Structures are given as C-alpha cells and as structure tokens.
Amino acid sequence: MKRNIELGNAIDERLSAALERANYQLTLNNQKQHARQKLDADLIYATNGGIFKVGPELISFISTLISMEHEDGVILDMNKNPIDVPDLKNFLQDIVAHYYEAMNDFMLEFKKIQKARKTDQLVS
Numbered sequence: 001m002k003r004n005i006e007l008g009n010a011i012d013e014r015l016s017a018a019l020e021r022a023n024y025q026l027t028l029n030n031q032k033q034h035a036r037q038k039l040d041a042d043l044i045y046a047t048n049g050g051i052f053k054v055g056p057e058l059i060s061f062i063s064t065l066i067s068m069e070h071e072d073g074v075i076l077d078m079n080k081n082p083i084d085v086p087d088l089k090n091f092l093q094d095i096v097a098h099y100y101e102a103m104n105d106f107m108l109e110f111k112k113i114q115k116a117r118k119t120d121q122l123v124s
Contacts, residue, residue: 028113028116031113031116035106039105042105043098043099045095047083047094048083048085049083050075050077052075053078055099058075059092062088066088066089071089
C-alpha cells in the first residue's frame with residue numbers, strides 16, 4: 001500500500017512538472033509573438049501625410065537616392081500612396097534613428113524573455 005502511494009506521488013510530481021513546462025513554453029511563445037508584434041508597430045513611421053514601414057529596404061532605397069544626388073523624391077508609403085519627401089537626407093536620418101530605437105527596444109525585450117526561466121518571470 002505504501003508503495004502505491006509513493007508511486008502515485010511520483011506520477012503526480014512528474015505530471016505537475018510536465019504541465020508547468022508546457023505552460024512555460026506556451027507563455028514563452030506568446031511573449032515572443034507579442035514582442036514581434038510590438039516591433040512591427042514600432043517600425044511604423046508617419047511623416048508628410050504618409051505612413052512608412054521602416055526597414056533595411058526603405059533605408060537602402062533612400063540611401064541610394066541620396067548617393068545619386070537626389071535631394072527630394074516621391075516615395076510610396078505602406079498604402080501605396082505617393083508621398084513627396086522634400087529633404088531625403090533629413091528623412092534618412094529620421095528613419096534610421098526610428099529603426100535603431102525600435103530594434104534596440106526589441107532586443108532588450110527579447111533578451112529579457114530569453115533570460116526568464118519560469119512562467120512568472122515571463123509575465124512580469
């Protein structure tokens with residue numbers, strides 16, 4: 001009888017550990033997804049009546065226009081609307097700063113998530 005109780009306790013402990021691990025994994029994945037969604041929102045930049053998704057492609061395109069000695073230009077925003085950008089150099093500085101800040105925030109959040117080893121650490 002004592003052996004059955006010990007066996008039952010061992011099974012309960014293993015089941016509890018498995019459920020705790022599953023809960024941790026679910027919470028971890030949810031926190032990573034939330035961080036990525038926040039990054040997507042943080043990479044939105046609005047100016048001159050346009051809404052842009054800042055990323056390497058936009059930064060490279062504006063850099064190319066500047067290297068070709070263009071001072072201004074018409075850029076398609078996220079909604080495929082043509083937006084007049086009168087000062088490409090200033091626009092480039094703004095979007096690079098915006099991208100840099102958003103990526104740094106994302107990295108800090110992602111490192112915090114990776115360091116957490118328990119579910120309650122993930123959600124704090």
